Amino acid sequence: MISLLIVDDSLPMRSVIKKTIRAAGYGQSEFLEAANGKEALKLLKNNWVDMVLTDHNMPVMNGLDFIRAVKADAIIKTIPVVVISTEGNESRVREFMDSGAAGYLAKPFTAEAIRDLIVKFLGEASYDEDYSDSNENLDF
Amino acid sequence: MKTILTAMKISISEVMETMFFLPVEFLEKPAQKQIKALKGRQSRACCLDFSGDGSGSVYLLVPTPLLLEMAGNFMGEPGEFMGDELLDGTLMETVNMMTGNALRKVNAKIPFELGIPRLVPGSQFPETEGTLIIKTTGPEMAVHITLG
Numbered sequence: 001m002i003s004l005l006i007v008d009d010s011l012p013m014r015s016v017i018k019k020t021i022r023a024a025g026y027g028q029s030e031f032l033e034a035a036n037g038k039e040a041l042k043l044l045k046n047n048w049v050d051m052v053l054t055d056h057n058m059p060v061m062n063g064l065d066f067i068r069a070v071k072a073d074a075i076i077k078t079i080p081v082v083v084i085s086t087e088g089n090e091s092r093v094r095e096f097m098d099s100g101a102a103g104y105l106a107k108p109f110t111a112e113a114i115r116d117l118i119v120k121f122l123g124e125a126s127y128d129e130d131y132s133d134s135n136e137n138l139d140f
Numbered sequence: 141m142k143t144i145l146t147a148m149k150i151s152i153s154e155v156m157e158t159m160f161f162l163p164v165e166f167l168e169k170p171a172q173k174q175i176k177a178l179k180g181r182q183s184r185a186c187c188l189d190f191s192g193d194g195s196g197s198v199y200l201l202v203p204t205p206l207l208l209e210m211a212g213n214f215m216g217e218p219g220e221f222m223g224d225e226l227l228d229g230t231l232m233e234t235v236n237m238m239t240g241n242a243l244r245k246v247n248a249k250i251p252f253e254l255g256i257p258r259l260v261p262g263s264q265f266p267e268t269e270g271t272l273i274i275k276t277t278g279p280e281m282a283v284h285i286t287l288g
Contacts, residue, residue, distance in 0.1 A: 009256075010229050010236075013233050015215055015226075016159075016215060019216055058256075087252070088240070091249070106241070107236075107240065108154055108241065
């Protein structure tokens with residue numbers, strides 16, 4: 001099972017990302033949700049996640065400031081943070097990456113692109129289907 | 141205006157087909173009475189400001205039946221059972237994706253800033269030049285770009 005934090009001020013977008021990830025084979029994933037960077041930092045103080053997917057353009061604390069805060073924290077800085085945003089001109093993407101983002105995906109996105117992101121950072125082995133297959137092959 | 145309208149058309153097609161599974165066609169330079177007719181229907185509207193090389197606002201006007209279909213396709217469940225938060229959220233995320241995607245297409249090297257989408261009364265949808273009427277398999281919707 002993987003644990004992900006989705007940071008986006010759009011409730012429908014958070015829901016779509018969750019459903020897309022579940023449909024991609026990660027049916028047992030655990031999701032935390034935040035509507036902005038500040039809420040996300042609060043969640044990360046008390047919860048460990050395998051990966052963070054964040055929007056940039058949010059009220060209160062935007063994605064760039066959130067990434068900088070994560071990467072300045074000795075405990076959570078190793079968590080990969082991927083930006084999923086409409087704001088993706090070359091200089092802004094460079095700014096995300098220079099600040100410590102692990103990747104960037106432009107909106108609109110396809111379900112395949114989301115799946116590829118998860119596989120890239122968390123690996124094929126975390127697929128629930130693979131997990132069940134490996135259980136069947138266990139030799140007791 | 142022509143450059144951004146061209147980019148916006150491509151962007152709208154990509155957003156509508158990729159996220160909402162709705163193919164679209166465009167009616168450019170619609171007559172004022174066509175815009176008025178759309179505004180007269182039960183609909184929801186929102187606006188997003190942008191700045192950068194140029195600045196302006198993008199308005200999106202979507203008739204409620206089409207917004208229900210879009211939200212349903214987006215979320216993978218019937219739109220009829222969704223509350224205002226999900227419907228308005230879908231509307232605002234749509235204008236956000238359309239605008240950001242269009243501005244990237246105008247020039248990917250020039251930085252731009254997007255504001256936070258806000259709901260506006262349908263009556264505020266402009267009837268001036270810069271409007272596209274978007275034909276779907278169902279009701280039509282409209283986008284307007286105002287350059288500052």
